[in-house]
Amino acid sequence: MKHVLIVEDHQKIRANLMMMLKKQTDLTMVGCASAEEAGDHLAHHEPDLMLLDIRLPGKSGLDLIQELGDALPPTIVISGEATISETVEALRLGVYDFIEKPISRERLLRSVRNCLEHQQLKTKLAALEADLAAAPTIIGDSKAMTFLVQQCAKVAPTDGRVMIRGESGTGKELVASYLHQHSKRAGGPFVKINCAAIPANLIEDELFGHVRGAFTDARTDKAGLFETAHNGTLFLDEIGDMDLSLQARLLRVLEDGTVRRLGDTRERRVDVRVVCATHHDLEAAVAQKTFRQDLYFRLNTVPLEIPALRKRGDDIRLLFFWFLNHYSRRHKLAVKQVDASLLHKLDHYAWPGNVRELRNLAERLVILGCDPITPDDLPGAFHQQPKPSAATLPAEGETFEIIPLRAFRNDSEKHYITAVLKACAWNFSQAAKKLAIQRTYLYQKTQTLGIEKPN
Numbered sequence: 001m002k003h004v005l006i007v008e009d010h011q012k013i014r015a016n017l018m019m020m021l022k023k024q025t026d027l028t029m030v031g032c033a034s035a036e037e038a039g040d041h042l043a044h045h046e047p048d049l050m051l052l053d054i055r056l057p058g059k060s061g062l063d064l065i066q067e068l069g070d071a072l073p074p075t076i077v078i079s080g081e082a083t084i085s086e087t088v089e090a091l092r093l094g095v096y097d098f099i100e101k102p103i104s105r106e107r108l109l110r111s112v113r114n115c116l117e118h119q120q121l122k123t124k125l126a127a128l129e130a131d132l133a134a135a136p137t138i139i140g141d142s143k144a145m146t147f148l149v150q151q152c153a154k155v156a157p158t159d160g161r162v163m164i165r166g167e168s169g170t171g172k173e174l175v176a177s178y179l180h181q182h183s184k185r186a187g188g189p190f191v192k193i194n195c196a197a198i199p200a201n202l203i204e205d206e207l208f209g210h211v212r213g214a215f216t217d218a219r220t221d222k223a224g225l226f227e228t229a230h231n232g233t234l235f236l237d238e239i240g241d242m243d244l245s246l247q248a249r250l251l252r253v254l255e256d257g258t259v260r261r262l263g264d265t266r267e268r269r270v271d272v273r274v275v276c277a278t279h280h281d282l283e284a285a286v287a288q289k290t291f292r293q294d295l296y297f298r299l300n301t302v303p304l305e306i307p308a309l310r311k312r313g314d315d316i317r318l319l320f321f322w323f324l325n326h327y328s329r330r331h332k333l334a335v336k337q338v339d340a341s342l343l344h345k346l347d348h349y350a351w352p353g354n355v356r357e358l359r360n361l362a363e364r365l366v367i368l369g370c371d372p373i374t375p376d377d378l379p380g381a382f383h384q385q386p387k388p389s390a391a392t393l394p395a396e397g398e399t400f401e402i403i404p405l406r407a408f409r410n411d412s413e414k415h416y417i418t419a420v421l422k423a424c425a426w427n428f429s430q431a432a433k434k435l436a437i438q439r440t441y442l443y444q445k446t447q448t449l450g451i452e453k454p455n
Ligand SMILES: Nc1ncnc2c1ncn2[C@@H]1O[C@H](COP(=O)(O)OP(=O)(O)OP(=O)(O)O)[C@@H](O)[C@H]1O
Pocket: 137, 138, 139, 140, 166, 167, 168, 169, 170, 171, 172, 173, 174, 175, 237, 279, 355, 356, 359
């Protein structure tokens, strides 16, 4: 039901306007005899449309329009005596239409209908724009991310089960929500649960729900997340942490598409797409029998791998500038300049917290950083020299060739000693001192490891 406010000082004309609009059964109408009275009404109500006379006793219709500013409801001005300049001014201030007295019924109805339709469209557009702004955007133009986005575009519209792998903060949840938003289930719910953050017995209750009396505290029936996610997507984060007994229940739901609340006898059919994520080595967990192999195959239909940020250096600057703009807008602050030496520091940092760490840093710099932002604005971790050994170790989840410990140790020692000798311009005494070993022992090491000074 639409609400119309009619502001007209002549009682007869007001009644006439109401009569003409009465045929529109979906309208409720309120009449006011002055701009002051209308102002009071508008302080407490938001009409869908205002019909406003310009010549009123006391404050004029134009005064009211100016006073309301952005709060002006969709308005049609009705006047017999308005001057051209008043008409132009009213239109400039956002009035939808201008109708001259005497008013024809057809003209009035057409204008009212158009104005209400126009308003409905504007509301729809605003909602669409908000949806678009809320839609997840995967930023990245490295080869790895371009490939990932291509894969996401292929798998999103299908109902294929997806397993997302990647270190913490790489964007696993972002990818899951992207898959949902680009699927035919986008109008349905996107429900997520972190299997590592909740104790096993509570996860069971969260996922499957219970009926009243199923346990001491179960005072009412409760639907589980599978039911909540009906016609949508259920994102099971950290699936590798799920308890074995729960894995069995999950497998059953995936196999027959029904859930049974705790303490219930009734099976309920659910239509849910399951997307899961883990940073664990699930294959190792399967080998160690801590993760069910049958469940692993059920969930792993389409594996998607998100590389750690340090392995896609091309994305660091792009993401940094994107977050810088994003948070400047959000905090209504001017976008700061960035010193080139800062970018160099970002490129050479290991980003253990991945994109989440980069995002938080960018927001902090938007709020606290100087303009231009320089390396002095960065936290201590960015100024530490990288430790030599850890940098070459394989990351968690990465496949690598396993070699005997002795071979690894020799190889590491060779690399490290060569680097130190280079840093000391092949001065053996200086290098031995830095390595805290005897000069003769260093010499022996270079012999056994085959380290040679280049010509
Ligand atoms: N490629 C990207 N483009 C834009 N934002 C990203 C990208 N990757 C990650 N983010 C942002 O970084 C933050 C962390 O991402 P997300 O929570 O998806 O990571 P995660 O891998 O699920 O982390 P965890 O394993 O700790 O739950 C989020 O704010 C996310 O929007």
